Amino acid sequence: MKPLLLALACTLSLAAALPSHAADDATTRFHAIYTKEWAWRQAQFKGEDDEDNHASSLADHLPKVDAATQSMREHYWADVLKQLDAISPQDLHGDDPANYAVYRNQIQTLLADQHFHTWEMPFNSDTAFWTNLGFTARRTLRTADDYRHYIAQLKDIPRYFNEQTVNMRAGLARGFSVPRVTLTGRDLSIADVVNAKGDDNLFYTPFRKMPATIPADVQAQLRQQGRDAIAQSVIPAYTTLLDFIRNTYMKQARTTLAADAMPDGKAFYQSQIREFTTLDMTPDAIHELGLKEVARIRKEMDQTIQDSGFKGSFPEFLHYLRTDPKFYPKTPDELLKDAAWIAKRVDGKVGNYIGRLPRQRFAIEPVPADLAPFYTGGRGGPGVYLVNTYDLPSRPLYSLTALTLHESAPGHAFQMPLAAEHEGLPDFRRYTYISAYGEGWALYCERLGVEMDMYDTPYDRFGYLSYQMWRAARLVVDTGLHHKGWTREQAQAFMRDNTALSEHEIETEVDRYIAWPGQALSYYLGELAIVDARARAEKALGERFDLRAFHDTVLSLGSVPLPVLQQEVDKFIADGGKSPYATK
Known part of the structure; x- marks a missing residue:
């Protein structure tokens, strides 16, 4: 081949191997969208806690949950979805097509919850916003600032509970509530906080054993501030909530059972x-x-x-x-x-x-x-x-x-x-x-x-x-x-x-x-999705099927929708059944 033609052929081959400008642009925009939204989402829900909290530091407040904030979130996520729809997944490469599918599913789910005002029913027979705060009380606090932030959260409970109560009243007014038949005894976890005084209160738990790295005089000061916050903010807020749950919510909650029976129930x-x-x-x-x-x-x-x-x-x-x-x-x-x-x-x-x-x-x-x-x-x-x-x-x-x-x-x-x-x-x-x-x-x-x-x-x-x-x-x-x-x-x-x-x-x-x-x-x-994926991999790979590599593939995904799981197992099969952690 002549030198000029050889050079041209190499140039064309290199161009074909590189991602297009469209792909680069799509990748950049996609990363910018999820990076910005994820940081915003963490800020929005900072202070919300449950068993699986991964935050390294404690917030000094609880999240806002009022109707105006909920409306703002709905508009924000609608705009994010519009930005995502302007990106073609075909223009993404590497792990980003899967990332796009996972992320788009998250945004759609968040938007659906806002659309149906699920925040007007902020508890069920398994989980409740007032019991989730109990997991915060059981967290290990390590520094004086952790304790100061925790005390600030305790002082924020009255505002937080008031917003939740306003939301629940709106839900009751339109027939969107927890079914009455499931509410028996659900008030007891609130009453336990109301009735436990002083150092016996659940929210005093972090103060019972404090790190020795905090000076004794600071410990004493923080303990007193904790007692004051429990007496002046926590117990009054739980007392007001208990009255609302017992004398309003339990009496006005719907008598139907089916989700279908609620407003727009079939779609919900x-x-x-x-x-x-x-x-x-x-x-x-x-x-x-x-x-x-x-x-x-x-x-x-x-x-x-x-x-x-x-x-x-x-x-x-x-x-x-x-x-x-x-x-x-x-x-x-x-x-x-x-x-x-x-x-x-x-x-x-x-x-x-x-x-x-x-x-x-x-x-x-x-x-x-x-x-x-x-x-x-x-x-x-x-x-x-x-x-x-x-x-x-x-x-x-x-x-x-x-x-x-x-x-x-x-x-x-x-x-x-x-x-x-x-x-x-x-x-x-x-x-x-x-x-x-x-x-x-x-x-x-x-x-x-x-x-x-x-x-x-x-x-x-x-x-x-x-x-x-x-x-x-x-x-x-x-x-x-x-x-x-x-x-x-x-x-x-x-x-x-x-x-x-x-x-x-x-x-x-x-x-x-x-x-x-x-x-x-x-x-x-x-479970059926994983069993099906494994059966397909075993059949396709035969003697090359490695159960440890299959499980590593499934577990390496983070948390994904089931269609993405199936797609990633297809890639596992196409790649010969290699573990994602195999040496390249």
Whole structure:
């Protein structure tokens, strides 16, 4: 080839290999959009706290939640979505097409919540703004400034509660509220704060043991300021809230159960399905899938009963599990120690199934007493696995292995820290939680326990299958309640007839589904997505399939919508099944 033609050919080849100006421009604009919005979002919600808070420092205020602020946020996110729509994902390269899909889903979800004014119903039977503040009270404070910021938050509670109350009144006025039937006893967590005086108050917790690095005279000053803030701000605010909840909200809350029955209810329920599953499935399709999966799991449960040697019917076996004392812990310590033993057994096995393990360790602690009566059996996240030791006759040991795999290792206490530790991801993927992905992974971990030989007895295996049945039944119950007109009793009966859950768990769980439309759908649909992705990878890769590399791929994503999960597994297959952490 002549030198001139060779030079031209090389130039054209190099040009083809480089991203276009359009791609560079799209990348720059996309990064600028999410960087600016993410920083703005963190500032907007600074001070809002829950179990999974990742902020390194404590805010000196609580977030604004008034209607004017909510309207401003809606307009802001609408503008962000418009900016995103001006970018073609085809012009992005590398990880940015996936980042774009994840981020756009986040903005759409935030906008949908603003559109339906979900902030007018700021609590449900599982989670409430006033109990979330309790997690702030239980955080470890390390410096004098941490304590000063905490005291400033306490002083801000009256303003914060007033804004929440105005929002709830607006919700009541239009029939957008938590169903009345689920409210019994939900006032007790407020009353506990009102009735605990002085140093016995929950919000005094950080002052009971202060770091020795803070001088004694400063400690004394901060303790007194904390006592003053509790007496002058916290208790009066909780007292006013308690009066509102008992004498207004509980009496005026709607008597219907279904999300469909609320204003624009059908569209609202569909938006909740979209938020919690990241899928566009209809309630009817989900209901039918649930019935099919319930029937399939029931056959496995029947076989397990046979394997146990029990002679009797399915209802008789459930009665046996629910009533025989040998299946229940006698003390809170027994339950906690059994959970710890199971988690330690996982430590010895998990390296054979997952390549990259999180650096962050987790503690095993009881659910705080003020939350326990209405809390789930357990909950895990970064740094902690909470085990509910309230009402021990409702905490079966045959389900504890499945619960521990889900909530601690390799479930929530692995997935969330791994996401946060993945510095190659944008922060909006490291520090947000998409329920379908996170709960799907945790439920998949219960299934992984079969491969890990974690279920030692037929009863343990039945407990695992009962937990699978529980989540499959949620597809039926949630859509039954919110779309098909089911009663609370009908939902409880379905759970009672198909799972080995205790009566207390059945009641608290059904009330949770009633008060939190759509959230219960995320678990089983998320698990099915991971199971399907794994089956496709195993079939496509054959002998090249590496289970550790597959799990590393799934866990390296942060938190993503299920369609993005499937796309990333397709890339894993196309790349020959390599771990994302393999040496280049």
